[in-house]
Amino acid sequence: MSAAIPIPFVRPDQSPIVVGRRGMLARCGMGFGGLALADLLQQTQAGEPLNPMTPRQPHFPSRVKHVIHLFMNGGPSHVDTFDYKPELQRRGGEKIASGNLATERPTGALYPSPWRFRPCGESGLMISDLFRKTSAHADKLCVIRSMHADVPNHEPSLMLMNCGDARLVRPSMGSWLTWGLGTDNQNLPGFVAMCPGGYPIQESQNWQAGFLPGIFQGTYVDTNHTELEKLIENVRNDRISNTEQTQQLRLLRLLNQQHLEQRPGDAQLESRIQSFELAFRMQTDAADAFDVSREPKHIREMYGEGVQARQILIARRLVERGVRFVQVWHGQGQPWDNHDDIEVNHARLARQCDQAIAALLTDLDQRGLLDETLVIWGGEFGRTPTVELPTKGANAGKINGRDHNHWGFTMWLAGGGVRGGYAHGATDEFGFKAVEKPVHVHDLHATLLKLIGFDHEKFTFRYAGRDFRLTDVHVKVVEELIA
């Protein structure tokens, strides 16, 4: 963990810490270098760690230390990206004999994908040209082609994907994980949710802590901003220079020390003293973590231009610094929700992120981080293989888009412990419904938890007299996804 790395607190000759004076605790004098894990593990009277972000071990050993969830909110079309359906291509314009499954709106005939699919990598996974650059990593991808959810609406599906319950207030996956594992870098938030331009729909509930302590809620960052103080609250001080602040902390420590001497051994007091030193370092570390201009030119060029490139690069910088869970939303609202003009819109959206996603996988791999980082790609559901029919007030009636589809859709995993170059399950011949080895969102959650080192049935939190968990009952871990 970062606290074990001896980093000087400030310039040694201006250390705000005076060692030895009036029985000052020696470890304070060493700044963070001397901040031992034991201190962070101090507990309150109720047995809870005072710093709830203290790193913790999962149920069983796992290589996975971080998660990056690339959330294509709105629902990307699986039959246009990672689920190749020759029958759909062949029978465009035909009605499905057995009729269309019920989705949010009426849909019509089969609507072939405008994109070409190619076999990629040694595995030969079929991937469309929408993700041409990402497809170079085909052998790293574990593509789940048989995902299914419960309803064809954004709000409940987002809640299900993020929190494991469609309606009620439950903690999000990132909150569960930071609660379970703490985080490795005490100078940065443990769970960061990035979304450029504003919130996705259902807003901050997507990264809510539910009944867990509020601190486990995702820290929201609008990546359209570049100014640090708009990214992290209270991280800058215009009126007091860093050097002056160092002096304030020094005086604070003297005053607190005199207070503590009369109240020896109170872990609450000591913990709060330390939190100020952590905060001081956070100011520098956060500035550093979110500033992609500090990356070398070739790295910035590898990720490309635009806000997707910037936020996906920030995601890498965050996990590299020990952040536990990073969620990268494509954009405000529901960008992938292309009821009309899917050809134009999906092309635009994929162009915005394809290069950066490919770069992320390359970059993590080159840094040796891919093994310990679980990358998740997908939306809250997929889209129909049939064309959406005009519905007054609901779409533009252009008959060139697709409706929501919870019956079957695709997500992929990469990195940390997943089986690369593998396609799991299948939808029917057109891509409407998951029929082979269906994987419910709950099953995905159980599998993700297993990858991270948790038995989903034992990963519970007692609340309101009940032991809650991320997953529901009747859930199975999909062992085939695990390498």
Next chain:
Amino acid sequence: MHSSVSTSGLALVAWLLVTAGHAAAQTAESPVDLFERTIRPLLLDRCIECHGPTKQEHQVRLDRRSDVLSGSASDIPLIVPGQPGKSRLWQVLQHAEDDIRMPSSGKLDQPALDAVQSWILQGAPWPETADLEADATARLQRWRQHWAFQPVRVPDLSTQPPNIPTIDWLIDRQLQPHGLQRSPAAPAAVITRRLAYAITGLPPELTDLAAARNAEQTGTLSAWLSDYTERLLAQPQYGERWGRYWLDVARYADTKGYVFTENREYADAWRYREWVIRSLNNDQPFDQFIHQQLAADRLPGADDPAQLAAMGFLTLGRRFLNNTHDIIDDRIDLVTRGLMGVTVSCARCHDHKYDPISQADYYSLYGVFASSEEPGGEPSPLRLVDRPQPVEPVIFVRGSPGNRGPAVPRRFPVALSAPDAPAWQTGSGRLELAQAITSPANPLTARVAVNRIWMHLFGQGLVQTPGDFGVRTEKPQHAELLDWLSAEFMASGWSRKTLLRTILRSETWRQSSDRRPDAEPADPENRLLARMNRQRLDFEAQRDSVLAASGQLDRTVGGPSADLASDPAVTRRAVYARIDRQNLPGLFRTFDLASPDAHAPRRYQTTIPQQALFYLNNTFVLNQSSEIARITAAAGDDRIAAVFAQVLRRTPTAAELADCRSFLQTIAELQQQAGQGGWQLGWGSLPENALSVSSFQPLTVVREGRLQGGDQLPDPQLGWVFLSRNGGHPGNDLQHCAIRRWTADNDCRVLLHGVVTHDSDQGDGVRMKVLASDGRLLAETIAANGTQTVAAAGIQLQAGQFVDFVVDCRTNSSHDSFRSKIVVTQAVDGQPVRIWNSEQDFREAPTPRQDPWAQLAQTLLLTNEFSFID
């Protein structure tokens, strides 16, 4: 996916009716033989691993007759003898598309299925005799023996000495077996501070602290403290403090949460808070307090909007996309867990796993709330009224409204009712519900209320789970004390102020909070209360105390909600905060505010660096610190003492005085030295080959995010020169360069990195030179229709030395708009310790420095002493 179960179940029953005779006829052996020869082995082979003695997944156990016949899954009995279609066991064996499929390892083969069907049809005989009804009764009996469901019993006080208050005597009785005694009384000033915060959530006045010390010396402290307690209880700030506690229970918010794009504001939510505060200040009996919140519309005064606002308790929850069932679920949870410490809402889909709450109990209460509606508008938008025709509730099988099970009456949970309690008849039954909750026969309500009050006063409850008194909650160490307090509470007419007085005058509450190493081996968590708990101020008390220290606290009582995050700061008490439950401000999460999504039994208490960041950097704290500096400015030589009095309400020690003087001097020196540390934006002249800028002039006029020389652009004298957050424009010649000047505020070594972009494909571009003030040319580049970088590492600077980043127009000033970003990193041993970033640091106007006295005041606000109560 659940909705089709009932139809398929019915179809199955119909099919069975047709085939029943046939199946029975086929079986030649006796039913008991069938069980022994086929069914028992089948259960052992395929079921017992997960549903037997070692594991009982989903609480299903299939190895004992009693469990099989009394058990249920998803609220359908496992086995209904003679009726396979109504037997859950049979249903799950079918491997229906829309249902659970058992065994999970694979469907039974047809002969096995036939055997099971035949066995159930023949009455599911099981050769161990057991009386099903007796079993069920025994279970209820076990539940009924749980301590929390027992009537409140006054403990035997016959041996209590007359001079020891009951609380202290009962505490002592638990300490004695461990050879422990209570701690001595805390000093007068500590008790005074405790009382002030406990009752009003605000710090004590200096005059009261002085009076307390004086009383201590004259031996009249006890009387003085009684008098002080009365004065505090009479202040309206009492209702504000304890009102906020109640708002945690009531999951109060000003908004509905996510409801698509419709208006999220609750009209007049604040009037509920108003009602709560007034109720507390009037010491409204707690039973009436509950009655009004549940059924103000059914009580005298039902036309009074102020009284009807009490029902905001029920109506101000999250709206769950306007899903009625979820809204009702939230209200059931609030009423049962919030008021009685029982968790009924988990019986929405199945009988409670542990507690004596059945799904029928849930839907009995569901019927009450489903029979109530929100008419909106006058006289109060917060009220509920009864529907003209009450809803006769049915059980929703597995919680699915499309799957209607048997009808249930509207009534109180059976296990908490008298055996012959009638169903509710009056309207929706809400008033009867309220009365049942506060009935003297219901032991939970008083215990829960008393425990919560104890928790706020001691930092931990007598029962550690204030929202869960169910069977998994152990009998508390001080069960007798809890009962005595509960009995007193009810006997006093449910007076909360009386209960406070009783506790606050106890020696137990007034004892010292110093650690007791002698008691820790036996009692590491201080359950025995050999000392008081040291407590940290919660968010509201901290914020109010900062405002009290700066003299800015607005003590107006009541009124609409206010946005606490606004700037300039709202100076009202934090209880008046507007709570947007959908987008709770980061500040509230950082400081552990109760989640407004559901009844919050207690607040979490975390210590995290974001809290410290708030105190170090937030404008609110900085402004209040400045205010403290301002109001103490007249104190002259005693100014340090004045700041201490303002913030910590005491005089500084000699050592503290010395530390503070030294601090003030250091800050003053640093500010003088640094002076112009950081960025300055200006213009000046840098002739070709010159190594320093002459005549640097700041750009001071702000227009549309640009800093420029005058009102107009181009300026008659300066031409086009301006600078903005991410770029600028040089003037027309080398005498009017655009310059970002960065000055070191200490001796340091820095790394410089700059990017300059000239976007236009016309003109000859711009040049950037990087010059140290001692005449070193550190870097130079020309950007023309493209991006260039400048970099210099290991640059040693002394405090006050500066680096100029000079952009000139080269030979031609047309098309010379440029973008630029400069990062200066100060590093120690290769590790960055400070970063300046020209984009992030850009300010249209220089920010005033925080004066040394304000910094001193702020530092005192940061102390543990300020944030903890001994």
